[in-house]
Amino acid sequence: MAVTVDLVVLTVRDDGSGPALAVLLVERGEEPFLGRWALPGGFVRPDEDLPGAAARELAEETGLPRGSVHLEQLASYGTPDRDPRQRVVTVCYLALAPDLPTPRAGTDAADARWVPVARAGVDPGPLAFDHDRLLADAVERARAKLEYTPLATAFCAEEFTVAELRRVYEAVWGTPLDPRNFHRKVTGASGFLEPTGATTTRDGGRPARVFRRGPATALHPPLLRS
Template sequence: MTDDPWVPPVVLLAVDLVILTLRDSRLHVLLVRRGVDPYKDAFALPGGFLNHAGEDITAAAHRELSEETDLDVETLSLEQLGVYGDPGRDPRGRVVSVAYLAIAPSLPEPTAGTDAADAGWQPADHVLSGDLQLAFDHRRIIADGVERARVKLEHSALATAFCGPTFTITELQNVYEAVWGIRLDPRNFYRKVQKTEGFIVPAGRARKAVTGRPARLYRAGPRTVLYPPMIRPAPVSIEGGE
């Protein structure tokens, strides 16, 4: 035994943000290019250290997102994704990161700021496949964020938020295919959607088609939690997907 007083380890606290949106019918994640070491010039999630011991962690996440990408943080609903604290995840020392997730439609182009050399949307499938070099353990964090988004589409009506005020079932299916990264059978998808009461409701009119019959239009229904859920089928890769 020793009489030396216990000295707590030095641990730094950071935040990272996984922001997902659909662009050109593909799932994209917001990344910045780091302008400083470590991992200078590598892609990374927006984020950084708390400013001071009294700063709220969620407030720090909003601040970092605003500083590094100039996005309007008030339009985003952040939820905590997880805590990442492997001892070797950051070469600067022991850093524990609290990751946040936001999923929103029609997000604008970001503008880089502070220590970010650039900021922009990157296709999620390219990021997850390893085509881009990422700093720290950010590929793992993004993979967790994408999986959370995929589960949300199974159990909630989130997909309708990525459609217009009125939409066709084919347009809704395109959202599921983009986020899940798989091709869906149209007939099975139609049956599942129609079986989920309150998910979508008829909009009372149809959209003229260039050829064939006019497409029925729908709008988001009152149900926010889907029962039965829209369970993902076994994956069959689509072009450009995982």
């Protein structure tokens, strides 16, 4: 029985009509499902643990330093026929990254690119294996986690403004938020944001204060989608 890790790498990037949630997909260069789009992933090696395997695959696909990406286990999938070659149990990981350059294709992939989640699994057809389901589960988990954890900062650069953080929430949830109330809520949640003291005018208008993520691991009170 083989064990793999699959990665749902999400980011927020402009898709032509404003910031949108996007997922990293690779075009398979081998059978099965040759030519189909799939989540990046690969086999767990005998000497590495599960988070280690996920981090290795992530580094191979994105070339990112390990510390700059949030990585968290989601769930495992092991239907006997999910891989036609042999019995494979896969452990799915969720990775959240700031807007990255277009990734390079990994060793066993023909191509790799960011795809808006609204089009993934639809536009060039369903994903390989059961990856449509993995992706749907991951997106729902990410949406829920933004409510009660400071995870949205994982989509931002190290330093960011409240408006940039708000655009992350709006992209992931797909809803517009009131800028004034959003500002009050996130600056009021203790440990969520730490002011750097700097300001920026990169968004135009009055200069915005610049923050970095604070030490909090949960949001009190939570931000609700309502």
